[in-house]
Amino acid sequence: xxxxxxxxxxxxxHNYTKTIILTxxxxxxxxxxxxxxxxxxNYQNDLKKRAxxxxxxxxxxxxxxxxxxxxxxxxxxxxxxxxxxxLEDMKHVGKVIPMYLPxxxxxxxxxxxxxxxxxxxxxxxxxxxxxxxxxxxxQQGRLPxxxxxxxxxxxxxxxxxxxxxxxVLSDQKNLYDISASYPLKMKVVGILRxxxxxxxxAIFVDIKTTWxxxxxxxxHDNITKNTQQKNVVISxxxxxxxxxVTLDNxxxxxxxxxxxxxxxxxxxxxxxxxxxxxxxxGDYQGNENITLIxxxxxxxxxxxxxxxxxxxxxxxxxxxxTTVSLFLVLIIMLSIRIRTQEFQTLSKMGCxxxxxxxxxxxxxxxxxxxxxxxxxxxVFIFQWLVPPQxxxxxxxx
Amino acid sequence: xxxxxxxxxSYGSDFEIHIKQLTIAxxxxxxxxxxxxxxxxxxxxxxxxxLRSNAGQITIADQQIHxxxxxxxxxxxxxxxxxxxxxxxxxxxxxxxxxxxLPFTLLFKKATPQTLDKLxxxxxxxxxxxxxxxxxxxxxxxxxQRVAIARALIHQPSIVIADEPTGNLDPKNSKKIMDLLxxxxxxxxxxxxxxxxxxxxxxFDRVIHVGEKGLEE
Numbered sequence: 001x002x003x004x005x006x007x008x009x010x011x012x013x014h015n016y017t018k019t020i021i022l023t024x025x026x027x028x029x030x031x032x033x034x035x036x037x038x039x040x041x042n043y044q045n046d047l048k049k050r051a052x053x054x055x056x057x058x059x060x061x062x063x064x065x066x067x068x069x070x071x072x073x074x075x076x077x078x079x080x081x082x083x084x085x086x087l088e089d090m091k092h093v094g095k096v097i098p099m100y101l102p103x104x105x106x107x108x109x110x111x112x113x114x115x116x117x118x119x120x121x122x123x124x125x126x127x128x129x130x131x132x133x134x135x136x137x138x139q140q141g142r143l144p145x146x147x148x149x150x151x152x153x154x155x156x157x158x159x160x161x162x163x164x165x166x167x168v169l170s171d172q173k174n175l176y177d178i179s180a181s182y183p184l185k186m187k188v189v190g191i192l193r194x195x196x197x198x199x200x201x202a203i204f205v206d207i208k209t210t211w212x213x214x215x216x217x218x219x220h221d222n223i224t225k226n227t228q229q230k231n232v233v234i235s236x237x238x239x240x241x242x243x244x245v246t247l248d249n250x251x252x253x254x255x256x257x258x259x260x261x262x263x264x265x266x267x268x269x270x271x272x273x274x275x276x277x278x279x280x281x282g283d284y285q286g287n288e289n290i291t292l293i294x295x296x297x298x299x300x301x302x303x304x305x306x307x308x309x310x311x312x313x314x315x316x317x318x319x320x321x322t323t324v325s326l327f328l329v330l331i332i333m334l335s336i337r338i339r340t341q342e343f344q345t346l347s348k349m350g351c352x353x354x355x356x357x358x359x360x361x362x363x364x365x366x367x368x369x370x371x372x373x374x375x376x377x378x379v380f381i382f383q384w385l386v387p388p389q390x391x392x393x394x395x396x397x
Numbered sequence: 398x399x400x401x402x403x404x405x406x407s408y409g410s411d412f413e414i415h416i417k418q419l420t421i422a423x424x425x426x427x428x429x430x431x432x433x434x435x436x437x438x439x440x441x442x443x444x445x446x447x448l449r450s451n452a453g454q455i456t457i458a459d460q461q462i463h464x465x466x467x468x469x470x471x472x473x474x475x476x477x478x479x480x481x482x483x484x485x486x487x488x489x490x491x492x493x494x495x496x497x498x499l500p501f502t503l504l505f506k507k508a509t510p511q512t513l514d515k516l517x518x519x520x521x522x523x524x525x526x527x528x529x530x531x532x533x534x535x536x537x538x539x540x541x542q543r544v545a546i547a548r549a550l551i552h553q554p555s556i557v558i559a560d561e562p563t564g565n566l567d568p569k570n571s572k573k574i575m576d577l578l579x580x581x582x583x584x585x586x587x588x589x590x591x592x593x594x595x596x597x598x599x600x601f602d603r604v605i606h607v608g609e610k611g612l613e614e
Binding site for chain 1 (some may be wrong): 488
């Protein structure tokens, strides 16, 4: 065996051009199915990792995938809103975390940063419980403690060069909607540690802050301040609304409606036990307004779609591997023909046909092993450079 | 001693060789001459166990090699026969040292200290010590043949077969190669050489002419 390996190794090293060409052929053949396999595997694990932390997700009845992708990855179409009353109704089953997710924002750049990186980063309005659920910790600063404060995910902070003390601005959803609220200027009070998920590319605020962005909560000048007739409210047509929450105007923020009507996008439910979960599912079965999704089941459905693509890759791989195998057989036959003299010499000297076959086989095993090792390395490098959450964009836009 | 009795070999109907009797003593140096295609190479191939006869007996050192299995024949060739070919037949992917040690590689044997001493001796004797790590394409024709001779002698075979070893060399290199062969092949080693060069024949104990009528001395 050692002699066979020695002769095969010497041959492929000496004929390195041939070896390199064969290796490239095999790498190109194997890299696509290997990449598809590993990426889908990782993609699935990554999707499931976040989904496993949540028992159920409540959302507006409609597309389950939108609810899942919006709640877990802050991607996809907006699934519609629920209200805080729905949250109250579900509190008995365990921990419930509201999420309000219609907004995006960006760094408020200074004049010196005109050409800086700009992107619409999702603004996540939630409770502090969300940070414990996702085990998110801070690398700088503190979590939001009052309205109008924000913490920024690690990647966003790095990409936009955001420091504690900088400001982020909510994006105006419709530039031509003159009745819409002005963008809210929010102070960054903390930068999160990376947790290699969608949380790295997000701006987190208290859910009440998102209601300010929405215009439901607002702060403005005291419209009764200058009147002498105490029981009559006299207001100017132009009321100045505060574009930023500060310690000075914090007390002026309020809303005119019922607290239970305040909007939320989804509710992350961490059920106390299996029984609570089952009862809640039963309660909302057939509800026309609210749907409860089981994230792992929806992911499995989502993956079955992706796995169909995977199956295509498998079929493609079989086709390609068959073609390449035939080419390899041709190469082996040509190689034997070219090396007839060498094999005759070895045979004359006493080398068995079994050993000759072993040498040829070993040469191809070595080339194959090198190729697979190279393909796998390339796939891992690719995965390292492009983490699975970026691949999600391929599916969610 | 090598003994051939009533040997018959044929390649279909085109070529046949009949040998009633041929005896070669141990340590004898024998040259085979004859026209191209007359069967010289076939004859020595039969003696070396590379080819199997259709009939007859070949006895070498009291071993009836015509009764050997394929495996036994291969083992016999690897252990007891050294080959020197006209075209040197070195493996281009092995260096000089690895080519010389090839019989041990094919025998799955590790080179012992004695083997390495012998290797060192042969590298010096063949004046290729400074080329020990060179590949065949980096050697001259004469150097290649010296490597081939060292390869044929490294495992101290009882029979050395040389098939026109000087056929591809100029007269100066031919003489040098033959001098080395005569010097390094000891008295106990039987040396069988096929040649067309009649100037070399006077150095052999016997010259056998292979022709249509059979063997003539």
